[in-house]
Amino acid sequence: MKKELEHQFVSNLEKHQNIVHKICRMYTNDQDSHNDLFQEITIQLWKAYPKFRGDAKFSTWMYRVALNTAITLYRKSKRDIKTQNYDEVSFKIKAHDYDDETEQQLKLMYKAVKELNDIDKALVFLYLEDQSYRDISETLGITEVNARVKMNRIKKALKSIINP
Amino acid sequence: MDELDILKQNWKKQEEDLPRLSYDQIYKMLWKKSSSIVKWIFVISILELLLSTLLSIGLADAEYWAEMEQIHLKNFTIGLYIVSYSVTFYFIYRFYRNYRKISATDDAATLMRNILKTRRTVKTYIAFVLISSGLTAVIIAVFTLRNHQMFATAEDTSKYAFDMLDWVKLVVGGLVILGAFLCALWLFYKLIYGILLRRLRANYRELKKLEV
Numbered sequence: 247m248k249k250e251l252e253h254q255f256v257s258n259l260e261k262h263q264n265i266v267h268k269i270c271r272m273y274t275n276d277q278d279s280h281n282d283l284f285q286e287i288t289i290q291l292w293k294a295y296p297k298f299r300g301d302a303k304f305s306t307w308m309y310r311v312a313l314n315t316a317i318t319l320y321r322k323s324k325r326d327i328k329t330q331n332y333d334e335v336s337f338k339i340k341a342h343d344y345d346d347e348t349e350q351q352l353k354l355m356y357k358a359v360k361e362l363n364d365i366d367k368a369l370v371f372l373y374l375e376d377q378s379y380r381d382i383s384e385t386l387g388i389t390e391v392n393a394r395v396k397m398n399r400i401k402k403a404l405k406s407i408i409n410p
Numbered sequence: 411m412d413e414l415d416i417l418k419q420n421w422k423k424q425e426e427d428l429p430r431l432s433y434d435q436i437y438k439m440l441w442k443k444s445s446s447i448v449k450w451i452f453v454i455s456i457l458e459l460l461l462s463t464l465l466s467i468g469l470a471d472a473e474y475w476a477e478m479e480q481i482h483l484k485n486f487t488i489g490l491y492i493v494s495y496s497v498t499f500y501f502i503y504r505f506y507r508n509y510r511k512i513s514a515t516d517d518a519a520t521l522m523r524n525i526l527k528t529r530r531t532v533k534t535y536i537a538f539v540l541i542s543s544g545l546t547a548v549i550i551a552v553f554t555l556r557n558h559q560m561f562a563t564a565e566d567t568s569k570y571a572f573d574m575l576d577w578v579k580l581v582v583g584g585l586v587i588l589g590a591f592l593c594a595l596w597l598f599y600k601l602i603y604g605i606l607l608r609r610l611r612a613n614y615r616e617l618k619k620l621e622v
Contacts (some may be wrong), residue, residue, distance in 0.1 A: 318613065365613055387617065
């Protein structure tokens with residue numbers, strides 16, 4: 247029974263691991279911290295797995311536990327140095343996909359997103375992941391209206407960074 | 411097009427560059443030790459509860475009881491112990507219940523609130539132990555002195571003759587020492603939990619701000 251549960255869990259996580267990697271990219275600045283956070287999220291997901299009921303989607307449930315780990319439960323094992331190894335894990339922009347101006351804008355935006363506080367980052371992350379405002383509000387424990395208001399403010403702030 | 415929509419489009423392309431872990435690599439992680447703050451909070455809280463329980467209950471030996479009897483505080487002390495045990499059990503029960511409520515499957519705000527609540531239970535208990543121990547110490551000191559006065563022989567009554575001002579000095583002095591001790595402890599607390607809970611508190615404040 248236990249073996250079966252382990253197998254089920256690991257297969258599910260293997261399939262949806264991108265979600266965890268993206269959260270790690272959002273919240274860490276070097277490869278070691280990325281791996282460390284990935285591991286902690288895996289442990290927390292596994293610990294919470296008996297509570298996971300099939301009625302929710304595994305991925306939706308994952309967003310919640312993984313973000314909770316990144317924002318609240320994870321204790322950084324060492325100081326995160328912001329500039330060091332930034333390129334190693336930062337978001338990739340393929341130059342040939344965009345003209346120079348857009349590429350520059352994207353770089354600026356990713357940088358700005360990385361500098362947001364933990365909660366705003368979670369909001370942006372869920373938005374980029376195409377989650378509905380209802381899901382965002384349920385994951386963070388705020389009202390849907392407040393999630394929208396905050397997201398609009400972040401959008402405005404990002405706009406002013408690109409077009410000062 | 412919205413600036414964030416350009417970002418959203420690019421976001422999807424990120425997936426191509428993400429690392430990919432194998433089944434075995436993930437499987438191995440299941441048995442690694444967690445470094446979650448909840449584990450630390452649990453360990454520290456249990457230590458604190460144990461230490462303060464020992465402090466409030468374990469210090470009384472036969473000699474202590476004999477002394478209490480001598481200064482007519484035995485019944486008072488028994489009453490105090492009944493209250494102390496009941497309060498201790500109540501706090502341990504509250505701590506256990508709050509701790510059990512902490513779940514990573516809750517929404518972010520509820521999770522943070524439950525962690526802070528668990529901490530607050532322990533903190534209130536420590537405050538209770540310290541304040542009640544301090545007050546008991548002052549009461550015992552007053553009774554001991556009165557006892558000495560009552561049984562003092564004629565030659566040394568002058569030594570124990572306390573006027574009103576002396577009593578005030580004694581009580582105020584005791585309270586000042588108690589206050590200074592509590593302040594020092596409070597600073598120490600701020601330091602430990604400042605380190606452990608700073609980020610959590612900041613994030614919780616941030617979420618609360620959204621509710622205004």
